[in-house]
Amino acid sequence: SLYDTYYTRCQQMLLSGGYTVYTSFDMDLQNKLQQAVDDNLAGYTEVSDDGIYKMQGAAVSIDNSTGNVVAIVGGRSQNLKAGYTLNRAYQSYRQPGSCFKPVAVYTPQLERGYTPDSIVDDTYFNGGPHNADGSYAGKISLRYAVEKSKNVIAWKLFQELTPEVGLSYPIKMGFAKIVDSDYYPAASLGGLTNGVTTVEMASAFAAIENDGVFREPTCISKITDSEGKTIVNNKKNRKEKHVYKQNAARMMTSILQGVLVSGTARGNALDNMSCAGKTGTTSDKKDGWFCGYTPYYTTTVWVGYDNPKTLYDLYGNTYPLRIWREFM
Secondary structure, eight states, X not given: OHHHHHHHHHHHHHHHSOOEEEEOOOHHHHHHHHHHHHHHHTTOOOBOTTXXXXXXXXXXXXXXXXXXXXXXXXXXXXXXXXXXXXXXXXXXOBOOGGGHHIIIIIHHHHTTTOOTTOEEEEOOOTTSOOOTTSOOOEEEEHHHHHHTTOHHHHHHHHHXXXXXXXXXXXXXXXXXXXXXXXXXXXXXXXXXXXXXXXXXXXXXXXXXHTTTXXXXXXXXXXXXXXXXXXXXXXXXXXXXXXXXXXXXXXXXXXXXXXXXXXXXXXXXXXXXXXXXXXXXXXXXXSEEEEEEEOSSEEEEEEEEESSOOOOTTOOTTTHHHHHHHHHO
């Protein structure tokens, strides 16, 4: 295809044209993030036919002061043969589970008159989803519904919002694989056709942290040619977008702080600084996520098998949360 032709041409130019590429990576953070992924998945030694660990993880960390990616881990460390280049953090699309709720349901609803104290009704209804733990709490606050990740509430609020409105938020933030078949209530729980990348989730949570202002995630600060002329400068032309209203983003942060204190990730708040986050587990435990932030960094972690399969103890608050916490 035309794209492949251009891609190959550009790749060859990059390799032979004397360019210098400056990145925003912080090698200390990069090594720490890789270490956290490796440490927490070390027990899984099963490999595929080509020697790749079957149980995998991906993680991305964004510096909240700039919106730049400072660390990206595309898989577990292992000596791989030349030519193996899969970086799961931006190339693998996976189901985000409940981590999608703040992005497409709750922050949008907090712009529309809901507050953390709004009373919602957690009661099972015909055709609706089940809560993960099978229990329904009746009249509860929105804050409690998010802390306990109540599927019924996310589903109801998403229907009220409409999928068109809810999904317009990730689309504004460049989520690349939201498709027509996603415009159904199940999307409220992260049930998507193709899914999302770890980078996309990091940039969305970073936007919530950043008072609702989204910055396109990048790890390239500039590129110069063989004569030293700058041909790409991301410092200058950074695309910024007000995606969520400031007060909605701040209320969301306040709710997400509770997740680490008394919610699905309770007892995991960092002891030396404020932090906020959300767990995500897909219904058949094939994907586990933790997306969270401090005032300084936003970090998202995905864990699962390359060929999706159920793992009895894979939840957002097991491996992904442990990786997040060790790194943060």
